[in-house]
Amino acid sequence: MRRCVFFDRDGIVNTPPKEGGYVERPDDLVVEPAFLDALRVVVKHGYDAIVVTNQQGVGKSLYSEKTLGEIHNKLLNVVESSGLKILAVYYCPHLAEERCDCRKPKPGLLLRAADEWQIDLASSWMVGDSVRDVEAGMAAGCRTVLVNPQTDDRANVCIERIGCLPATLADVLGI
Numbered sequence: 346m347r348r349c350v351f352f353d354r355d356g357i358v359n360t361p362p363k364e365g366g367y368v369e370r371p372d373d374l375v376v377e378p379a380f381l382d383a384l385r386v387v388v389k390h391g392y393d394a395i396v397v398t399n400q401q402g403v404g405k406s407l408y409s410e411k412t413l414g415e416i417h418n419k420l421l422n423v424v425e426s427s428g429l430k431i432l433a434v435y436y437c438p439h440l441a442e443e444r445c446d447c448r449k450p451k452p453g454l455l456l457r458a459a460d461e462w463q464i465d466l467a468s469s470w471m472v473g474d475s476v477r478d479v480e481a482g483m484a485a486g487c488r489t490v491l492v493n494p495q496t497d498d499r500a501n502v503c504i505e506r507i508g509c510l511p512a513t514l515a516d517v518l519g520i
């Protein structure tokens with residue numbers, strides 16, 4: 346069984362879009378340097394990395410699934426040219442009111458990934474910058490890291506800034 350670190354996308358993998366906005370085209374995607382450092386730690390400790398992201402902008406017709414694929418190809422290219430690897434990107438394209446099983450805080454994206462890649466969820470982690478990410482990770486049976494916590498302290502580890510993520514992962518994955 347694989348061990349995995351699931352990463353939320355916006356605010357973790359890439360700089361957050363402007364308030365209430367979306368990454369609508371590949372040029373909008375700016376990969377966080379601290380994410381690449383965190384990914385290096387993940388790989389070094391024998392974990393796989395998977396991105397799990399709510400992309401309601403598809404449901405709102407702000408961008409197509411084809412464009413979303415191009416955005417994710419850009420991400421995978423940046424990661425690969427750093428000598429690193431992301432196993433897969435899973436996204437939920439639905440509107441909140443569609444009540445699907447995959448939009449976080451539901452754990453559907455993580456459960457699907459676990460099924461398709463034989464991932465041991467109890468040995469895996471979910472990293473996000475929203476309470477929804479923590480809830481999805483907990484519901485899937487993962488441990489959780491919350492970046493930029495506001496009032497919620499249910500995550501196993503809370504850190505103030507994305508810049509702290511590489512060192513935090515080195516701590517928790519190294520045990």
Ligand SMILES: [Mg+2]
Binds near residue numbers: 353356357473474475
């Ligand atoms: Mg986020």
